[in-house]
Amino acid sequence: MSFEWPWQYNFPPFFTLQPNVDTRQKQLAAWCSLVLSYCRHRKHYTLDVLEAQESPLFNNRKIERKHSVEAIQIVFEELRKKGNLEWLDKNKTRCLIMWRRPEEWGKLIYQWVSKNGMVNSVFTLYELSNGDDTEKEEFHGLEDWMLLRSLQALQAEGKAEIITMDDGKGVKFF
Amino acid sequence: MHRRGVGAGAIAKKKLAEAKYKERGTVLAEDQIAQMSKQLETFKTHLEEFASKHKQEIRKSSQFRVQFQEMCATIGVDPLASGKGFWSEMLGVGDFYYELGVQIIEVCLALKHRNGGLITLDELHQRVLKGREKFAQDVSQDDLVRAIKKLKAMGNGFGMIPVGGSYLVQSVPAELNMDHTVVLQLAEKKGYVTVSEIRDSLKWERERACHVLDHLLKEGLAWLDSQAAGEPQYWLPALFSELVSQDVTPEEANQMTP
Helix, strand or coil: CCCCCCHHHHCHHHHCCCCCHHHHHHHHHHHHHHHHHHHHHHCCCEEEHHHHHHCCCCEECCCCEECCHHHHHHHHHHHHHHCCEEECCCCCCEEEECCCCHHHHHHHHHHHHHHCCCCCCEEEHHHHHHCHHHCCCCCCCCCHHHHHHHHHHHHHCCCEEEEEECCEEEEEEC | CCCCCCCHHHHHHHHHHHHHHHHHHHHHHHHHHHHHHHHHHHHHHHHHHHHHHHHHHHHHCHHHHHHHHHHHHHCCCCCCCCCCCHHHHHHCHHHHHHHHHHHHHHHHHHHHHHHCCEEEHHHHHHHHHHHHHHHCCCCCHHHHHHHHHHHHHCCCCCEEEEECCEEEEECCCCCCCHHHHHHHHHHCCCCEECHHHHHHHHCCCHHHHHHHHHHHHHCCCCEEECCCCCCCEEECHHHCHHHCCCCCCHHHHHHCCC
């Protein structure tokens, strides 16, 4: 399914950091929304700033407008403040993009588990993210680091327990 | 012998003549009034018949409404002048435009965060029609203009700016003077305007042009594009043609500041 760009994407000024404070607020909110939906659509869990600058996300070739690195950093800072982004390095060149936060993933996973009557079963992380059974689920293909955080969130709620097994980690649901 | 001209008798005679004259005048007036009353009574009955016959049409047909309004204008009546009375109660004219006014306000509010409170009459019309689909009532641009004029008279911060053969409807009390309006009209063609274009077309000093553009930025009516070739361009979301058909998405609704 092709990605539906919001109206702002084809609006040239969208790629210029707005001088008016109120307008800038709207602009940043729209950018945050766009970054998250784009990453969700492409199932990107990490972003590299320089690569992102050349991707369609921040570079609209049709209207010949692109975001500067400074502007991208400002958008990312907004996302970080909202809890949707985490820097992987001190130089801020790569980041984790959480278009769904760990708690939200945890909820989805638990729903699937209970819907299929598999509470009290034990799963390996691999089974959850790559197993045949979960192929139709949204969390299929979820990267390990995110999966772990989601399970940790469930653990904090008392709904799961992460177990260390011989060849990796597993989880038991309650 | 004395000539009896101006004397007590003459004055008395004069007074008597005046009194008789007045009485006659009173009789005349009473006659007139009686006649007028009768005419008014007939007129009122006719109006009531007219109302019951055409009430449906008023609500359903925009063409009928135009002709009706023109007829009223000819006889010097403004059916929208007051909320109560014959026109609104019997014909429902006021109701129709009142409801339309409410709908217009709703559309403008829903899009304000996008266009700063400025919208083309075309886009407004499109969206109003969309919202009325289930009522299958046709609404013309003439209807919108009348409803907006009524809103303006009620002091709702509404205004209409003539641009490119139609109007831009302003729904926020942003202060827009002649300078601003003229620049808006200039921007209508392409959806954006530059300082050079303003100077060339309007023969203004650079400072005057920049002043106006800054004001439009400040009011949230314009956005700055500094990646344009040559010089910065000032774009107005209200005039951005690609926007006209795009509904407010859930994401966008979430971004709206309360």
